[in-house]
Amino acid sequence: MSDDIRVRIAPSPSGNLHIGTARTALFNYLYAKKMNGTFVLRIEDTDAERTKQEYIDNIFDSLKALGLNWDEGPDVGGEYGPYTQSERFDIYPKYAQMLLDKGYAYECWCTNEELEQEKEEAVKNKQAYVYSRKCLNITKEQREQYIKEGRKPAIRFKVEHKELVFNDMVKGELKFDTSLIGDFVIMKSNGTPTYNFAVVIDDMLMKISHIIRGEDHISNTPKQILIYEALGAKVPEFGHLGMILAPDRSKLSKRHGATAVSDFVKEGYLTDALINFVALLGWAPSDGQEIKTVDEIAQDFRIHEISSSNSIFEYDKLNWMNGQYIKKMDIKKLTDMIIPFLSKYDLSELSREKLERMVLITREPLTVLKDIEDDVPYFFGKNVPLDEVKELLSSELSKNVLTKFLELVNGWETDGNGDFTDEEKIHNDLADLRADFKEKFGYKPKETMWAIRAAITGRTRGADMVGILMILGKDKVLLRTKNAQKITLGV
């Protein structure tokens, strides 16, 4: 593992892992993988009020489920810990003091009210607000006075006025006039660091070499670079990713549906599909093959080729992709994943083997695992409601088909459990039946099958008919056929 390339994802546990954060994590992970570097997870839980343990757990679980495993982090440790920001509170004041001593920072005794006033003034004059530097050169006496009043100072970084340029890995050259920034707070009056200060100290101490994050951080970057420089530290490389937007071009938020990875999983999206889809937002495979594992993507990944524009999160393509993964997934794994979505059925009715077969023949139309719930009721229970197919079953055609079908069923062999044993015969008999009735009565093959399907499932659409018969077994098939015949025969 190369020691020079170190990237990180630093989520703040004030909510479940957001899909946007997941994408940022992915690009960091990909870069680390591709460059043989180290991927670090740091939890930025400075905001005690919004931080919850359940969110921390959710972040861990989601990242793991997505396959974005970290090399260093709160749980696995590492050389540069602790990796939880709240456990690092004692280290920030030291660096703040260092900046104070060197004259890169100064105490600010302004009250919120004073600051508020400055801002209002600026708004009134249609000026961009920059701190007045009123506390830059206060006298010893004033300071004593403030202390006596019980005021606690914040520490502000003294921003040097200059043109600051850096080369962003995805955006290219970015220029800023730092005189527009204003001296910003690095330590709050309550003794805790601000975000901009804490990230720099943490990234510096954790030897993060490349910072890949959302473009909402672009305007933080000059501030952070200034701090690195004042500290005499090596400035890392930056890469700013475009944002993920909702279809209405606003920020992806709860009102658009799922935003957390775990929400998507609850709806039945596969994490493999999710991460694959999200990779395609900004990145394109060189071979045109879009369905790829994270490891395959990593091989093909070049950070400079990431699109620098925002991209819209379109469910259509995600749905398609999820369907692709569902169709290709190992059937045992898929069955395991689907079981939670079948809670309204009594799964003990089916053996594991039958359950897997049911999944096998019902997986095709699924876009999301949750969809299966409505597609499988007829695999459970003895009988099925026929209300939806009453009309269809009332036809002469159905009568003829079911009469013949019943005859066939009675001829099919079963084992001790009442399950059919000769699948091939069933398959062939049904094929013959279709051919036969087509010839004799001119029934279309699908019409013949509709009658049988209606009788057995109560529906006109569904899974492979032979498979259904194999799963249900003779007793249920007989029962349901006879039941349907009450309609066809007008009993």
Add this chain to the structure above:
RNA sequence: AGCGGUAUCGUCUAGUGGUUAGGACGGGAGAUUCUCAUUCUCCAAACAGGGGUUCAAUUCCCCUUACCGCCGCCA
């Protein structure tokens, strides 16, 4: 308001100083299958606008427009 960013089919994107501007999702048409769905084939669909530079701009430069982000003692 200021500062920064972005601009190729509806969406995600490929691509180039000279191309029939390519693919994927979605849409439309058709074929296959016992239905639905799959799968396959075909079709429609884009270089935001205006100036330059150039023999030639979708591509390079500038402006406009639109959209996004940031302007906290939040992260």
